[in-house]
Amino acid sequence: QVQLVESGGGLVQAGGSLRLSCAASGRTFSNYTMAWFRQAPGKEREFVTTISWSGGRTYYADSVTGRFTISRDNAKNTVYLQMIRLKADDTAVYYCAATAVRWGGVQVDGYDYWGQGTQVTVSS
Secondary structure, three states, X not given: OOEEEEEOOEEEEOOOOEEXXXXXXXXXXXXXXXXXXXXXXXXXXXXXXXXXXXXXXXXXXXXXOOOEEEEEEOOOOEEEEEEOOOOHHHOEEEEEEEEOOOOOOOOHHHOOEEOOOEEEEEEO
């Protein structure tokens, strides 16, 4: 079992930046592929980005490529999402997710563990 707790969300103006964190506990963090998803009001949860166990492989949704960066610190059991040049369309609840599978992919059902989410609101 893995417990995930997100933090760092908030209200920011368009063009601004935020860094989200996801602290993991319960199992060996470095054994898990990690990801960020987001869900806007009235929409389905969508993939944002994922990172491999070692951090050596990452993948991004087209909508965030070049603006968002995922990273992890296995010594701190934490994964990060650095977001820059935020847009109003980025407004959503952001969720951290984990899977013991070598590569979780872009589907919600590819991940076994989820955090409670953190709200990101971008004002235009």
